[in-house]
Amino acid sequence: MQLALSFSALLASVLFVLSATDSGVQAAPAKRARTVTLPLTRLHQNRGDVHPQVLLQQHINRSQRRIARMRGVAPPSKRELEQNLAKRLYIPAGGRPGKVQKRFNRVGTKGSVSLVEEDDDAKFEPFAKAAGRKGKGKGKAGTAGANSNAGGNSGAAASASGLTPANAPTANNSLGLAIEAQDVGYIATIQMGTPPRDFNILMDSGSADLWVGAENCQSESGGDCGNHTFLGPQSSSTFTDTNKQFQVTYGTGNVQGDIIQDNIVVAGLALNAHTFGVATAESVDFSSDSVPFDGLMGLAQSTLSEQGVLTPVEALAQAGLIGDAITSYKISRLADNKNDGEITFGGLDPTKFDASTLVTFDNVATDGFWEGAMDGVTVDGQDTGLQGRSAILDTGTTLIVAPPADATAVHQLIDGAQDDGQGGFTIPCNTNASVALSFGGQEFAIDTRDLVFAQADATGTNCVSGISSGQIVDDVTWLVGDVFLKNAYYSTDVTKNQISLAKLV
Known part of the structure; x- marks a missing residue:
């Protein structure tokens, strides 16, 4: 076998591995319990110097750990996963990376190790393709162009690192799902607090906790939690702290903070004094300016909830605002240029x-x-x-x-x-x-x-x-x-x- 990765790709990949190794996450046997969390998405930028074979192994490694956590068995050790990744660094002659289109996954079985992290823009900026980004904060809408088979996205779609706004939903009790980057994530806008303000929330079918950043949120990397919208007693007159804490650890990030009660409105449906979380500490995976959402809504069954509370859809059903605790998803493909993504609560569209x-x-x-x-x-x-x-x-x-x-x-x-x-x-x-x-x-x-x-x-x-x-x-x-x-x-x-x-x- 011949080492055919470019030097920068190899160095970037090794640095990513070391970053994951230094995270201190232990590959302890998993408990089959309510700690399983599988975030729908996490922000990742395009990295043109990371070879697709390495990218593939990242996803395989994460999937293996995810499945182990789901099934309540010990996951593959960090060493085993690193060895799998090291094998991927050796590819056949002629396999030098070209200009490829990639779709990065948000991941996060609770407590898992995500080998080859792609999140820390500051650390790995020399290896990133800066031309593939469109500013910071909540980002700008991307533009879809002609379709391409390789990677399932057009060149224009591949360069979109912000949000592509969704069309207006076509059903009651629904929210449009904006597309993040190259089909990386799906984000809706809900209202929180009094007076109500808009929050961009990542809709996650696999976890069961709702949280947004707190007004006093601090990034684990130092400083505040970036260019986001925050919730707390200064901005909401109905904000009540329960004096209980929560923590959620995802494969590529974590948050911790306080369990609170405040008013929220989801697709026009009002839940007063709903119980959820505000994050007082976020990893850079969530606190970075480049992350275009303010929090995350988990919509699996509440048996997974770290906060020990009903998910919003379950609370809506309990309050009689919807007939059943149903969540329905139409996930868009950016390359289709339809922007018709939608999440519907209480039924199907x-x-x-x-x-x-x-x-x-x-x-x-x-x-x-x-x-x-x-x-x-x-x-x-x-x-x-x-x-x-x-x-x-x-x-x-x-x-x-x-x-x-x-x-x-x-x-x-x-x-x-x-x-x-x-x-x-x-x-x-x-x-x-x-x-x-x-x-x-x-x-x-x-x-x-x-x-x-x-x-x-x-x-x-x-x-x-x-x-x-x-x-x-x-x-x-x-x-x-x-x-x-x-x-x-x-x-x-x-x-x-x-x-x-x-x-x-």
Whole structure:
């Protein structure tokens, strides 16, 4: 094998590893409890000097730890994950990185180690592509251009580091989901305090705590918590501190602070004296000026809540403001230039999906996340023989991670696919392969732009597949992230403990 990474890419990757190693997070056995948190998104800037093979290993490592935490088993050790990453630094001759399009994932199983951090702009600015950024604070809207198969984004989309505003929602009790950067995250605006003020909130289907920065918020890197909107007694006359504390640790960041009560308005629905958190301390992952949101709303089941309170959607249902604790997501793809992302509370928006394709199935998870039976997998209509599988549907995961034998079975049916021997696969960048997953008797095809994760080399011929293999607890459980979920209308129902999927229109 030949070391084919550029010097700056290699140095940046090593520095990222050292940063993760120095974080002091221990790879202790996980407890299967309410501490599982899977943030939908976290801000990451584009780093043109990080090779896509290294990027792929980051996602594989994170997925492995995420699955271990979900299943309540000891995750791979930090040393094991670092060794996996080190192997990725050695790539075939000719694999020198070119100008590639990448989509960075926000991650964060509670307490996990995210190897090769991409968050600390100040530390790694020499290796960043400054031209791919559009200022600080809440950012400027990006512009989508012509579609590209490699990476699923256009060049214009790839340069968007701010927010692309959503169109007005088409259903009651709904909020538009602004697109952050290259489909990195989805952010809505809610109101908090008295008088009510707007807060940009990242909508997270996999955690269960609502928090925003406190007026006295301090960054762990020193100084205040950046160019954000904060909540506290100076700005809200209805703010009440309960004198209780909370802490949430994500894979690439953490917050801690006070549990408080104040008025909030979500999609026009008012919750007075709602209990949630204000962060008095944030890691740079949240406090940086480049982060375009003020807080995070977790919308999994409240059994995951570190604050021990109802999620907003559960509180809305309890108050009778919505019929059921349902949260529905239409996640946009920036390259489509539709900007029709939307989150709906209490029901589904029938204008976003084909009603004849709607299927509903039981949530089989017991710890508050969402998992259902997956009937089968096909490639170009050919059955892979993978029946009796279970899929954890997680908007906080970028890739689809399948057990090794299953991932191999899928790629054997994709012309030109190759196993890299380390959990990843390459596929032709111009592939027309149609991979589809089935739930509730309904088949959902994955857009080829999502299947093609990023260019694997400078030739533009080989690309990294959006489906990888991971050491999952058993041989039948998949972790299904946004590579799939951007291709379906996704709805979760806490009241009935069910999941719904439908084809988009």
